[in-house]
Amino acid sequence: MRILGIDPGLRVTGFGVLEKHGNRLQYVTSGVVRTGDGTLPARLRIIFESVAELVDTYRPDQAAIEKVFVNVNPQSTLLLGQARGAAITALSVGGLEVFEYTPMQLKQAVVGYGRARKEQVQEMVTRLLTLTGTPGKDASDALGVAICHAHSGETYAALTEVAPALAAKGLRVKRGRLVGQRGV
Amino acid sequence: MRILGIDPGLRVTGFGVLEKHGNRLQYVTSGVVRTGDGTLPARLRIIFESVAELVDTYRPDQAAIEKVFVNVNPQSTLLLGQARGAAITALSVGGLEVFEYTPMQLKQAVVGYGRARKEQVQEMVTRLLTLTGTPGKDASDALGVAICHAHSGETYAALTEVAPALAAKGLRVKRGRLVGQRGV
Numbered sequence: 001m002r003i004l005g006i007d008p009g010l011r012v013t014g015f016g017v018l019e020k021h022g023n024r025l026q027y028v029t030s031g032v033v034r035t036g037d038g039t040l041p042a043r044l045r046i047i048f049e050s051v052a053e054l055v056d057t058y059r060p061d062q063a064a065i066e067k068v069f070v071n072v073n074p075q076s077t078l079l080l081g082q083a084r085g086a087a088i089t090a091l092s093v094g095g096l097e098v099f100e101y102t103p104m105q106l107k108q109a110v111v112g113y114g115r116a117r118k119e120q121v122q123e124m125v126t127r128l129l130t131l132t133g134t135p136g137k138d139a140s141d142a143l144g145v146a147i148c149h150a151h152s153g154e155t156y157a158a159l160t161e162v163a164p165a166l167a168a169k170g171l172r173v174k175r176g177r178l179v180g181q182r183g184v
Numbered sequence: 185m186r187i188l189g190i191d192p193g194l195r196v197t198g199f200g201v202l203e204k205h206g207n208r209l210q211y212v213t214s215g216v217v218r219t220g221d222g223t224l225p226a227r228l229r230i231i232f233e234s235v236a237e238l239v240d241t242y243r244p245d246q247a248a249i250e251k252v253f254v255n256v257n258p259q260s261t262l263l264l265g266q267a268r269g270a271a272i273t274a275l276s277v278g279g280l281e282v283f284e285y286t287p288m289q290l291k292q293a294v295v296g297y298g299r300a301r302k303e304q305v306q307e308m309v310t311r312l313l314t315l316t317g318t319p320g321k322d323a324s325d326a327l328g329v330a331i332c333h334a335h336s337g338e339t340y341a342a343l344t345e346v347a348p349a350l351a352a353k354g355l356r357v358k359r360g361r362l363v364g365q366r367g368v
Contacts, residue, residue, distance in 0.1 A: 039282075040272065040282075040284075041272050041273075041275060041276035041281075041282040042276065044269055044272050044273045044276055045273060045276035045277055047273075048273045048276075048277060049277070068262065070258035070259060070261070070262050074254035074258060074261050075254060077254070077258050077261045077262050077265065078252065078254050078261050078262075078264070078265040078268075079265070080262070080265065081261065081262040081263070081264065081265015081266045081268070081269060082265045082266070082268055082269035082272065083269060084262075084265070084266055084269065085228055085265060085266035085267060085268065085269020085270045085273070086269045086270070086272075086273045088224065088225050088228050088266065088270075089225075089228045089229060089231075089232045089269070089270045089273055091225060092225035092226065092228055092229035092232075093229055093232060093233070097225075098223075098224075098225040100224075
Protein backbone atom coordinates (compact mmCIF):
# COMPACT_ATOMS: atom_id res chain seq x y z
CA MET A 1 0.00 0.00 0.00
CA ARG A 2 1.32 3.40 -1.01
CA ILE A 3 0.55 6.37 1.22
CA LEU A 4 0.85 10.09 0.48
CA GLY A 5 1.28 12.31 3.52
CA ILE A 6 0.63 16.04 3.27
CA ASP A 7 1.51 18.84 5.68
CA PRO A 8 -0.32 21.82 4.19
CA GLY A 9 0.62 25.46 4.60
CA LEU A 10 0.00 28.61 2.59
CA ARG A 11 3.75 29.28 2.09
CA VAL A 12 5.19 25.78 2.27
CA THR A 13 3.37 22.45 1.86
CA GLY A 14 5.34 19.34 2.80
CA PHE A 15 4.75 15.98 1.13
CA GLY A 16 6.01 12.47 1.65
CA VAL A 17 5.30 9.16 -0.04
CA LEU A 18 5.99 5.74 1.45
CA GLU A 19 5.01 2.13 0.93
CA LYS A 20 3.87 -0.31 3.57
CA HIS A 21 4.89 -3.92 3.04
CA GLY A 22 3.53 -5.82 6.05
CA ASN A 23 5.17 -4.09 8.99
CA ARG A 24 8.01 -2.72 6.88
CA LEU A 25 7.92 0.85 5.60
CA GLN A 26 9.74 1.89 2.47
CA TYR A 27 10.53 5.49 1.62
CA VAL A 28 9.54 6.60 -1.87
CA THR A 29 9.94 10.38 -1.97
CA SER A 30 9.43 13.59 -0.02
CA GLY A 31 9.83 17.33 -0.43
CA VAL A 32 8.06 20.66 -0.27
CA VAL A 33 5.95 22.86 -2.51
CA ARG A 34 6.70 26.56 -2.18
CA THR A 35 3.97 28.95 -3.24
CA GLY A 36 6.07 32.08 -3.73
CA ASP A 37 4.83 35.63 -3.33
CA GLY A 38 1.72 35.61 -5.50
CA THR A 39 -1.86 36.44 -4.56
CA LEU A 40 -3.92 34.10 -2.38
CA PRO A 41 -5.75 32.57 -5.40
CA ALA A 42 -2.43 32.05 -7.21
CA ARG A 43 -0.95 30.30 -4.19
CA LEU A 44 -3.97 28.07 -3.66
CA ARG A 45 -3.77 27.12 -7.32
CA ILE A 46 -0.09 26.13 -6.89
CA ILE A 47 -0.96 23.96 -3.88
CA PHE A 48 -3.85 22.31 -5.72
CA GLU A 49 -1.93 21.67 -8.92
CA SER A 50 1.20 20.44 -7.13
CA VAL A 51 -0.73 17.98 -4.97
CA ALA A 52 -2.69 16.84 -8.06
CA GLU A 53 0.64 16.26 -9.83
CA LEU A 54 1.97 14.22 -6.88
CA VAL A 55 -1.17 12.06 -7.03
CA ASP A 56 -0.72 11.63 -10.79
CA THR A 57 2.99 10.84 -10.55
CA TYR A 58 3.11 8.57 -7.49
CA ARG A 59 -0.36 7.01 -7.65
CA PRO A 60 -0.84 6.59 -3.89
CA ASP A 61 -3.64 4.34 -2.58
CA GLN A 62 -4.49 6.54 0.38
CA ALA A 63 -3.67 9.97 1.73
CA ALA A 64 -3.02 11.23 5.24
CA ILE A 65 -3.04 14.81 6.48
CA GLU A 66 -2.45 16.45 9.82
CA LYS A 67 -5.48 17.79 11.67
CA VAL A 68 -4.48 21.27 12.66
CA PHE A 69 -4.69 22.82 16.03
CA VAL A 70 -6.45 26.08 15.43
CA ASN A 71 -4.15 29.01 15.83
CA VAL A 72 -4.61 31.74 18.41
CA ASN A 73 -4.59 34.21 15.52
CA PRO A 74 -7.92 33.79 13.68
CA GLN A 75 -6.50 35.35 10.49
CA SER A 76 -3.75 32.68 10.44
CA THR A 77 -6.36 29.99 11.05
CA LEU A 78 -8.32 31.24 8.06
CA LEU A 79 -5.22 31.29 5.83
CA LEU A 80 -4.19 27.81 6.92
CA GLY A 81 -7.76 26.60 6.40
CA GLN A 82 -7.66 27.87 2.82
CA ALA A 83 -4.34 26.14 2.09
CA ARG A 84 -5.64 22.97 3.68
CA GLY A 85 -8.83 23.24 1.63
CA ALA A 86 -6.83 23.44 -1.61
CA ALA A 87 -4.71 20.41 -0.65
CA ILE A 88 -7.61 18.22 0.53
CA THR A 89 -9.60 19.18 -2.58
CA ALA A 90 -6.75 17.97 -4.81
CA LEU A 91 -6.57 14.65 -2.92
CA SER A 92 -10.34 14.20 -3.04
CA VAL A 93 -10.64 15.19 -6.72
CA GLY A 94 -7.80 12.70 -7.35
CA GLY A 95 -10.06 9.97 -5.98
CA LEU A 96 -8.13 9.36 -2.76
CA GLU A 97 -9.57 8.62 0.65
CA VAL A 98 -8.13 11.21 3.04
CA PHE A 99 -7.35 10.28 6.64
CA GLU A 100 -6.77 12.92 9.29
CA TYR A 101 -4.56 12.64 12.37
CA THR A 102 -3.93 15.05 15.20
CA PRO A 103 -0.34 16.21 15.84
CA MET A 104 -0.50 14.16 19.04
CA GLN A 105 -1.44 10.97 17.16
CA LEU A 106 1.37 11.63 14.70
CA LYS A 107 3.97 12.11 17.45
CA GLN A 108 2.65 9.15 19.40
CA ALA A 109 2.91 6.91 16.33
CA VAL A 110 6.31 8.17 15.18
CA VAL A 111 8.16 9.00 18.39
CA GLY A 112 6.02 7.06 20.89
CA TYR A 113 5.36 10.26 22.82
CA GLY A 114 2.50 12.65 22.06
CA ARG A 115 4.35 15.75 23.15
CA ALA A 116 7.57 15.08 21.25
CA ARG A 117 9.41 18.00 19.68
CA LYS A 118 9.63 18.55 15.91
CA GLU A 119 13.31 17.55 16.00
CA GLN A 120 12.41 14.20 17.55
CA VAL A 121 9.87 13.60 14.77
CA GLN A 122 12.56 14.42 12.20
CA GLU A 123 15.03 12.06 13.86
CA MET A 124 12.58 9.18 14.14
CA VAL A 125 11.29 9.62 10.59
CA THR A 126 14.90 9.44 9.39
CA ARG A 127 15.52 6.28 11.40
CA LEU A 128 12.22 4.52 10.67
CA LEU A 129 12.64 5.01 6.94
CA THR A 130 16.45 4.46 7.03
CA LEU A 131 17.06 7.72 5.22
CA THR A 132 20.61 8.82 4.51
CA GLY A 133 19.80 12.49 5.19
CA THR A 134 17.34 14.21 7.49
CA PRO A 135 14.34 15.69 5.68
CA GLY A 136 13.31 19.28 6.49
CA LYS A 137 10.55 19.86 9.03
CA ASP A 138 7.69 20.17 6.54
CA ALA A 139 8.67 17.08 4.56
CA SER A 140 9.36 15.28 7.82
CA ASP A 141 5.88 16.08 9.18
CA ALA A 142 4.36 14.87 5.91
CA LEU A 143 6.30 11.59 6.14
CA GLY A 144 5.34 11.41 9.81
CA VAL A 145 1.62 11.59 9.11
CA ALA A 146 2.06 8.94 6.38
CA ILE A 147 3.86 6.71 8.92
CA CYS A 148 1.09 7.41 11.42
CA HIS A 149 -1.49 6.27 8.89
CA ALA A 150 0.57 3.21 7.90
CA HIS A 151 0.63 2.13 11.52
CA SER A 152 -2.98 2.87 12.31
CA GLY A 153 -4.75 1.70 9.17
CA GLU A 154 -8.51 1.57 9.53
CA THR A 155 -8.30 0.39 13.11
CA TYR A 156 -5.60 1.76 15.35
CA ALA A 157 -2.71 -0.28 16.41
CA ALA A 158 -0.09 2.45 16.16
CA LEU A 159 2.43 1.65 18.88
CA THR A 160 2.04 -2.11 18.87
CA GLU A 161 3.21 -2.03 15.27
CA VAL A 162 5.86 0.67 15.62
CA ALA A 163 7.60 -1.07 18.51
CA PRO A 164 8.38 -4.31 16.62
CA ALA A 165 9.39 -2.29 13.57
CA LEU A 166 11.87 -0.42 15.75
CA ALA A 167 13.09 -3.60 17.42
CA ALA A 168 13.69 -5.10 13.99
CA LYS A 169 15.97 -2.16 13.23
CA GLY A 170 17.79 -2.66 16.54
CA LEU A 171 16.38 0.56 17.97
CA ARG A 172 14.86 1.15 21.36
CA VAL A 173 12.52 3.91 22.52
CA LYS A 174 12.35 5.04 26.14
CA ARG A 175 9.82 7.72 27.14
CA GLY A 176 9.49 8.81 23.59
CA ARG A 177 13.23 9.15 23.01
CA LEU A 178 15.37 6.98 20.87
CA VAL A 179 17.92 5.81 23.39
CA GLY A 180 20.32 3.80 21.29
CA GLN A 181 20.84 0.80 19.09
CA ARG A 182 21.16 -2.71 20.48
CA GLY A 183 24.81 -3.67 20.76
CA VAL A 184 26.01 -0.14 20.03
CA MET B 185 -18.26 42.01 -18.73
CA ARG B 186 -19.64 38.91 -17.02
CA ILE B 187 -19.02 38.53 -13.28
CA LEU B 188 -19.37 35.43 -11.10
CA GLY B 189 -19.97 36.13 -7.41
CA ILE B 190 -19.40 33.40 -4.84
CA ASP B 191 -20.45 33.23 -1.20
CA PRO B 192 -18.61 30.15 0.04
CA GLY B 193 -19.64 27.92 2.95
CA LEU B 194 -18.99 24.31 3.89
CA ARG B 195 -22.72 23.40 3.85
CA VAL B 196 -24.10 25.93 1.36
CA THR B 197 -22.19 27.94 -1.26
CA GLY B 198 -24.14 30.70 -2.98
CA PHE B 199 -23.41 31.80 -6.54
CA GLY B 200 -24.62 34.56 -8.81
CA VAL B 201 -23.76 35.61 -12.35
CA LEU B 202 -24.46 39.00 -13.85
CA GLU B 203 -23.37 41.13 -16.77
CA LYS B 204 -22.32 44.74 -16.71
CA HIS B 205 -23.22 46.82 -19.75
CA GLY B 206 -21.96 50.31 -19.02
CA ASN B 207 -23.78 51.26 -15.83
CA ARG B 208 -26.53 48.74 -16.41
CA LEU B 209 -26.46 45.35 -14.67
CA GLN B 210 -28.17 42.33 -16.14
CA TYR B 211 -28.98 39.23 -14.12
CA VAL B 212 -27.85 35.93 -15.66
CA THR B 213 -28.33 33.26 -13.00
CA SER B 214 -27.98 32.50 -9.30
CA GLY B 215 -28.43 29.65 -6.86
CA VAL B 216 -26.74 27.52 -4.24
CA VAL B 217 -24.56 24.44 -4.07
CA ARG B 218 -25.40 22.12 -1.17
CA THR B 219 -22.67 19.76 -0.03
CA GLY B 220 -24.85 17.23 1.82
CA ASP B 221 -23.69 15.12 4.74
CA GLY B 222 -20.48 13.61 3.40
CA THR B 223 -16.96 13.80 4.82
CA LEU B 224 -14.95 17.02 4.70
CA PRO B 225 -12.95 15.91 1.60
CA ALA B 226 -16.18 14.88 -0.18
CA ARG B 227 -17.77 18.25 0.55
CA LEU B 228 -14.71 20.22 -0.57
CA ARG B 229 -14.72 18.21 -3.78
CA ILE B 230 -18.40 19.11 -4.38
CA ILE B 231 -17.63 22.80 -3.86
CA PHE B 232 -14.61 22.67 -6.18
CA GLU B 233 -16.37 20.73 -8.94
CA SER B 234 -19.54 22.82 -8.76
CA VAL B 235 -17.66 26.11 -8.98
CA ALA B 236 -15.55 24.67 -11.82
CA GLU B 237 -18.78 23.72 -13.61
CA LEU B 238 -20.19 27.23 -13.15
CA VAL B 239 -17.01 28.66 -14.68
CA ASP B 240 -17.28 26.22 -17.58
CA THR B 241 -20.96 26.85 -18.18
CA TYR B 242 -21.20 30.62 -17.74
CA ARG B 243 -17.68 31.66 -18.83
CA PRO B 244 -17.38 34.69 -16.53
CA ASP B 245 -14.63 37.23 -17.17
CA GLN B 246 -13.94 37.91 -13.49
CA ALA B 247 -14.90 36.51 -10.11
CA ALA B 248 -15.74 38.19 -6.81
CA ILE B 249 -15.86 36.65 -3.36
CA GLU B 250 -16.65 37.96 0.08
CA LYS B 251 -13.74 38.45 2.47
CA VAL B 252 -14.85 36.75 5.63
CA PHE B 253 -14.88 38.15 9.08
CA VAL B 254 -13.12 35.52 11.13
CA ASN B 255 -15.52 33.75 13.43
CA VAL B 256 -15.23 33.81 17.21
CA ASN B 257 -15.14 30.01 17.06
CA PRO B 258 -11.73 29.02 15.64
CA GLN B 259 -13.01 25.59 14.52
CA SER B 260 -15.70 27.33 12.43
CA THR B 261 -13.07 29.68 11.00
CA LEU B 262 -10.99 26.68 9.95
CA LEU B 263 -13.98 24.95 8.32
CA LEU B 264 -15.00 28.11 6.48
CA GLY B 265 -11.39 28.62 5.41
CA GLN B 266 -11.33 25.16 3.88
CA ALA B 267 -14.58 25.73 1.97
CA ARG B 268 -13.30 29.09 0.80
CA GLY B 269 -10.01 27.46 -0.24
CA ALA B 270 -11.85 24.93 -2.40
CA ALA B 271 -13.96 27.66 -4.06
CA ILE B 272 -11.07 30.08 -4.71
CA THR B 273 -8.96 27.21 -6.04
CA ALA B 274 -11.68 26.35 -8.58
CA LEU B 275 -11.86 29.98 -9.71
CA SER B 276 -8.08 30.28 -9.94
CA VAL B 277 -7.63 26.94 -11.73
CA GLY B 278 -10.39 28.11 -14.09
CA GLY B 279 -8.14 31.02 -15.04
CA LEU B 280 -10.21 33.75 -13.40
CA GLU B 281 -8.94 36.78 -11.56
CA VAL B 282 -10.53 36.73 -8.10
CA PHE B 283 -11.46 39.97 -6.34
CA GLU B 284 -12.23 40.09 -2.64
CA TYR B 285 -14.58 42.48 -0.86
CA THR B 286 -15.41 42.88 2.81
CA PRO B 287 -19.05 42.47 3.90
CA MET B 288 -18.99 46.21 4.62
CA GLN B 289 -17.87 47.03 1.06
CA LEU B 290 -20.60 44.75 -0.29
CA LYS B 291 -23.33 46.36 1.82
CA GLN B 292 -22.04 49.85 1.05
CA ALA B 293 -22.13 49.13 -2.69
CA VAL B 294 -25.49 47.37 -2.73
CA VAL B 295 -27.49 49.10 -0.02
CA GLY B 296 -25.44 52.28 0.38
CA TYR B 297 -24.94 51.52 4.07
CA GLY B 298 -22.09 49.37 5.44
CA ARG B 299 -24.07 48.02 8.35
CA ALA B 300 -27.16 47.02 6.41
CA ARG B 301 -28.99 43.83 7.39
CA LYS B 302 -29.05 40.70 5.19
CA GLU B 303 -32.71 41.39 4.35
CA GLN B 304 -31.80 44.82 3.02
CA VAL B 305 -29.13 43.25 0.81
CA GLN B 306 -31.70 40.77 -0.51
CA GLU B 307 -34.20 43.53 -1.18
CA MET B 308 -31.70 45.77 -2.98
CA VAL B 309 -30.25 42.91 -5.02
CA THR B 310 -33.80 42.09 -6.14
CA ARG B 311 -34.46 45.71 -7.12
CA LEU B 312 -31.09 46.44 -8.72
CA LEU B 313 -31.34 43.37 -10.94
CA THR B 314 -35.13 43.73 -11.47
CA LEU B 315 -35.74 40.17 -10.35
CA THR B 316 -39.28 38.83 -10.20
CA GLY B 317 -38.55 36.83 -7.02
CA THR B 318 -36.24 37.39 -4.06
CA PRO B 319 -33.18 35.12 -4.10
CA GLY B 320 -32.26 33.27 -0.87
CA LYS B 321 -29.64 34.78 1.42
CA ASP B 322 -26.67 32.82 0.07
CA ALA B 323 -27.51 33.47 -3.59
CA SER B 324 -28.31 37.08 -2.69
CA ASP B 325 -24.92 37.57 -1.02
CA ALA B 326 -23.22 36.06 -4.07
CA LEU B 327 -25.10 38.42 -6.39
CA GLY B 328 -24.31 41.24 -3.96
CA VAL B 329 -20.56 40.69 -4.15
CA ALA B 330 -20.82 40.51 -7.95
CA ILE B 331 -22.70 43.85 -7.94
CA CYS B 332 -20.06 45.25 -5.58
CA HIS B 333 -17.34 44.24 -8.02
CA ALA B 334 -19.29 45.56 -11.01
CA HIS B 335 -19.50 48.95 -9.35
CA SER B 336 -15.93 49.09 -8.10
CA GLY B 337 -14.03 47.65 -11.04
CA GLU B 338 -10.30 48.15 -10.71
CA THR B 339 -10.78 51.56 -9.20
CA TYR B 340 -13.68 52.18 -6.89
CA ALA B 341 -16.61 54.23 -7.81
CA ALA B 342 -19.22 52.18 -6.03
CA LEU B 343 -21.84 54.64 -4.90
CA THR B 344 -21.42 57.19 -7.65
CA GLU B 345 -22.45 54.47 -10.07
CA VAL B 346 -25.13 52.82 -7.95
CA ALA B 347 -26.98 56.06 -7.29
CA PRO B 348 -27.68 56.93 -10.96
CA ALA B 349 -28.60 53.28 -11.60
CA LEU B 350 -31.16 53.52 -8.81
CA ALA B 351 -32.41 56.87 -9.99
CA ALA B 352 -32.93 55.39 -13.43
CA LYS B 353 -35.18 52.80 -11.85
CA GLY B 354 -37.10 55.49 -10.00
CA LEU B 355 -35.75 54.39 -6.64
CA ARG B 356 -34.33 56.46 -3.85
CA VAL B 357 -32.00 55.49 -1.01
CA LYS B 358 -31.91 57.36 2.28
CA ARG B 359 -29.40 56.35 4.97
CA GLY B 360 -28.97 53.02 3.32
CA ARG B 361 -32.68 52.27 3.14
CA LEU B 362 -34.78 52.09 0.05
CA VAL B 363 -37.40 54.68 0.89
CA GLY B 364 -39.77 54.51 -2.04
CA GLN B 365 -40.26 54.94 -5.74
CA ARG B 366 -40.58 58.32 -7.33
CA GLY B 367 -44.22 59.14 -7.84
CA VAL B 368 -45.44 56.15 -5.81
